[in-house]
Amino acid sequence: MLSFRPHTNTIPEVFGPRRGLISFVRSESNDCIKLETPGLLVSTSRGVVPHLSRDNLRRTNVIRWINVPFESFLERQPPLPTTLPLQPLLGFDPSRHIIALSLRDPNDLRPIPPNGDGHVSAMCIRGVQRVSPSSYKTYVRDSKPDVVFALTDTCLSAPPHSQKRMTKSIDRSCDWLRNLLSSSTGAERSRNIFVNLAGGGSAGARRAFAARLVEPLEPKDLVDLHPLQSLDEGISGYSSDLASLRASVLLSSHDELSGLIKDSLGSLSNAKARIATGSRSPHECLRLIRDVGFDLFDAQWAVNAAHWGVALDFRFPVPSRLRDRESLDIGHNLYSEGYAEDFRSFIHPTEDVISLEESRCRCSACSPSFESDILNHSPSLDLSASHDTTAQPFTRAYLHHLLQTHEMSAHALLMMHNLTVADDFFAGVRSVLEAGPGNFNDEIALFEKVYDESMMVMATAKEAWGTVDKERGKGRLAREQQKAAKNDQQPVVQTESTPQ
């Protein structure tokens, strides 16, 4: 059972920064997984955390909450996770990982035919597949995720959307949620449901959707959804898909974005967890925590950075040695020739002294260790294994080499590192919040000054990635190119104006 408990001393009325704890207790084993918030969730592609083999997934202990879009499995019928549940199928660790299922990848904005009254359009390698709410419910039942994202009618067509379309979208989203909550269709009611806040770019529609969640159920639904009195009672939290929100309306400022989200959350309980997918930068995460109060982020920027050869290197709060600096890159574009002879680890202050607040990055790239238990293929012949597990940190120069020679391990190492940096970033947020909200606002302002939010470093790295890919990547996995195309629709260079 999933629960979210905001720390009582920090919980703001409705909006504002908050700390909390998500705990998931697995009834079969009594395993309890705890996740401090604001925190990190990690998304999968085709069921795997990009670039991480199972042993490297295990080595990356900042991965706690894993989002699994179901759509890639639709290319076969029956979909694979209905034959074997997600956890054993994908090799996640039931004692460490919370598995959350959604139908679609919220960051995939490729054009797709509109949804219908009775189906959502989803994308897989074989093209577009229609999924009805009842099939989705069956998929959920059989694939046994820990958390479910309800189906939402998101308009991915170009804005503006008519009022009629918005009304329909709200009606459908409510119907589909009701279907998921209903116990009358034979399937057991799904638990731990998150609902995407529907309504797109229209403030009115967003408020209307929220109102529908909390309004008392109609008599016929009271039976079906017993003992719930409202749809909202059946859900554990709310999610905001920022990528599709941005696609549905032209936003001119961060305030407009957070304003729309507030329109949804204003009438909803502040005691439920809030998830944001598709944030574009750590800066945006900070503002969403400050202005709205989000609890989990997918930090897609950390994953993109790993795709494109960027080793993230930033901290929150900004370390004292950097506090008078401006517009620093949030990471290192390791494609750059400047790193060819740089034998430092990814995070390494230019000064010789590493202050206490900056201990070495704990990821498996910066603090690797050899396994003490290695395979021995001829056990009768004693080959004494080394018990020394110490390994040297991977260097920027080596990563530069791997990227230039198109070696896949570059991306595995960068994933482990970047996810850890993202996790440390949220840990920093929590520690500042603990000290008080006043500090937090100052620290955000400082962070915005010190680190370049336009993230030019990502754009430059992506260009270099494209060049090397073209030159050397004859056998490059096709999917990465698809991904690049997909990511093209979420420009990393920000177009909103940055608040001062």
Add this chain to the structure above:
Amino acid sequence: MKFEILASCPTTRARVARMTLNHGPTLLPTFMPVATQAALKGLTPQQTEALGVTLILNNTYHLNLRPGIKILDQAGGAHKFQGWRRNLLTDSGGFQLVSLSQFTQITEEGALFSSPYDGKPTMLTPEESIAIQHSIGADIIMQLDDVVSSLTTGPRVEEAMWRSIRWLDRCIKYHESKGRQDTQELFAIVQGGLDPKLREICVREMINRKENVGGYAVGGLSGGEAKDVFWKMISICAEKLPVDRPRYAMGIGFAEGTKLLDLLVCVALGIDMADCVFPTRTARFGVALTFRGPLNLRLKHHTTSLDTIEEDCPCPTCSSGTSRAILHHLVTVETAGAHALTQHNVVFQARLMGGAREAIFAGTFPAYLRSFFANYFGETGYPKWCVDALRSVGVDLLEGIPPAEVKVVDGQGMKWEYSES
């Protein structure tokens, strides 16, 4: 280097040995995964070591281009550069030069080629090759040899053999002048094309230099030759080479699919080590190696299989319960799919060699060979060249099989899940 023979097969020429180099012990026979660019496809050194690998190969030609000697020197050698703490072997760079460079001309001085940087004529001399390998710092380094295609005939073959011997002398001289003989073992390469006489002369000449070399490689067999000739050349060299030095079959069998057999047959003929790009290369195309033959996981009939690749396999992929179905879902699309197969395939080959070591040690190697071939080729038929090669060292693969069921086939001995069935 310490080279201790722990056991010898009473029937074949196979032996188990412990070779202790500058970065620790490696048990022989073994295969060496190839980490061309100082990285084993997709795996970190920590992952590679955990698979039970103690010796990998880096390619000198590639490392010389990238990252280049200057950077390797700054890093303190290739071990430190890539974070690998076990043994490492480098080739001389000559073979790739000949096969990858557009223009190469062999003179007595060395191999003249156009620089990949600026197209200017550049010379790779035996001294230069060793100097580069000193910067890389591998535990085993190879002499520069005069490589001719195994299909070349005529006086060029003999010329190349003699030149390779002269170049060995230059390599030894340079190597020792730098005082590297205690930390890096120089291996000689036996040439002589497909001519048994030339091979014997070459072996004899190189034995004369035994005190100055750490081990011997059999070179010049790169897959173009008939399998029948291939094993005979290996056999001639392995038989004549000194017992107390490791023997390395270089770059054998570029034709994919025959690699496993080459390796196992070579062991029976007295070879201790071989390099192998097969497990990592095939992994990227969705092929998993098993004791019952390769599986092409891209094929449709794997889409619903919840079995692991191989039931008793201890690799991270199989031991974590990765099903064939999910691998089918991932391979050639997600890099993590390639990593999973690479880990399995490297472990498969390590198990194949580990099993051979155990069997040689226990005195049951002929039975090990018979059971491997029966599992692997039971249905498709035994490749004739394997039957012949093993017969030459006293193992009858067909022993105990009723004559009516014996199936021997000509050709390379490919076994492949080619298409939908």
